[in-house]
Amino acid sequence: LIQDDGGTLLPDGSFHGFEAGGIFAKTEGVNPGNQIEIFYGLLKPETLCENVHVTEDGDFDLYNFKKTSNGRAVILRKDFMHASPYVDVDRVDNLILITRGPSIPALSRLTLEEAVALMVLGQAMESSAGDPTRAGRIKSEFFYDPFVAGDRAKHANLFYEILRGLPHINYYLINTGGVGEGEHYEDIRLEYTLAILDSLLRGGLEDWVDSPTGFEVPMSVRHVDDIYLHPENFYSEIEFEEKQKELNKIRREAIEQLGNSLHSNIRDVFIKP
Template structure:
């Protein structure tokens, strides 16, 4: 019996190989920049700088398509009829390292929007043009209707009416993460990665680190920081955004260069130098009357972006994969927990992955500051069945017991006006955990382990019992635990051990 997809196979073939008047292939970065130069805003930095019509992801316009209906077919036919008269650009890119059986991705875009091809080719490692690919993304920014159609069965995304590069990037990586889950037995992680070399009781060791966190929780700051380490200790920065965790405890990187937010870049010296280099490709950032790029001026959007080249960021190399994951950090900007806590079990770690928790900031909603916000896996790009991701992470952690998991609080403790978790506090807490210099004790109210002491000035101000009595703290954490469990039970199919772990 033919499935709906078999019946419409010719249409899906057209989707993966869109018809067009002519196709430009194997263009260099310089050639793509030249085609897109008419859109670049002049600036003293000498960077390509583009201003888009759509300036953030179009989540509300995104549809996961499993069965083809007449409406979808009619729309696709209209798109193909239009594309038959258009010249398109195809960029073939590699998702992953060249020596690790990488996925191949083809991105098609109409020539009028060559800047998207320019950014895609700079973001990923390009390959010689290939007619077939594991992942296909078709971008028609000028389409009059905004709609993002995701076809997971055919590893294809059609982006209509959005010229925001982040939509194209994440369409490609969303599908790569889906393939990691469905075909590789792994799980895609919306997280940064690095190697930290630290002295442990056994001598100098390398620790592979995965860093989760919602926007504003310090994921990029932690990922790119050198933690104040001096040789022979140090760090090697691998990825800023997406990793693919495999069943054997390795993590595959996905991007050659980094696509960063610029709203806070002035406070991140490691990133600022790269964003200020002429090689950076800037998106939706202000240029003043004198031609200077002002990252602090958010008149266009607070979601300014830049593609920065990894060789312009300190402590990077050509390496993008983690051969061994040793530690996972869940960044949670809260107002009531210590700088770092160690989770007790794979079940607890899977629970906090599913919670994907942070708190609402004043910039988001002043009336709801401190309230929890949750995104499963810290990842708004999971295509379907998020409980499968949680169960998969649980299995990987059980099969790789050497992986330690931690909660990192990058907010405050003692309420909204409590002690601030400065980056220095966070960096020292992480190094203390990785170097095994922290002695841990179980906290029955938090339900996990906390440091007996931290090697930081005024360490007592980061102890919750400096700010709360045991009774007060038990009441706060008890209410939070109930809230968390009520959230987790909504995921049908999630392992009961995960739900019980909070």
């Protein structure tokens, strides 16, 4: 782990992180089974916790949300397993966007323009820290950052121009929620996401095919059932086509809000014939 909060991507392809001292973590429901780094980091004496329930015996109760579920912690880098002592890297090779949605494959390969357009959309999940009444619902946040100031089209165009000068970078979209709906819903469990990342970063994905979503998906991923790559199989052909049209309409309308100064290559991403 190099950086968990933010940083700057420079035109030479290097990345410079913002936070050198600690790792920020959500504490809600953390357990050693699936978040071992955070769990044992919370037990370190120098860790700073906020909004975490403490029992009469002085122990953390990470499942007690009577007052709030917005538990946070700052864990020193030296106390966090797999955290690098450095916050900068000389070269970025992959840009992986995270989202959720029942009709989005567990992994998609994107073009540069699609990646920038999806950064403009910034579709993410609302947390209890932002709006507790909408926690768990999908929201759109430009570049996944509510604190961006200034002309958003200029931000997006600058990002696009930087990436155009870095042709070696690969772009991907990962769905960490689930596919399908109702009784046909299938959760994309943490171990599936980790298997996808393992295959992606270790060069195990060589064959890609077109998807009705408009992106590309891998032919197969080790340890992951193909159903998670083909959400269209949970719907009739007509139903999925209508869902895709509606999703692209929402995407297109959100991007149009940035105006005509946004590069046309980005504005036209979700305009399909």
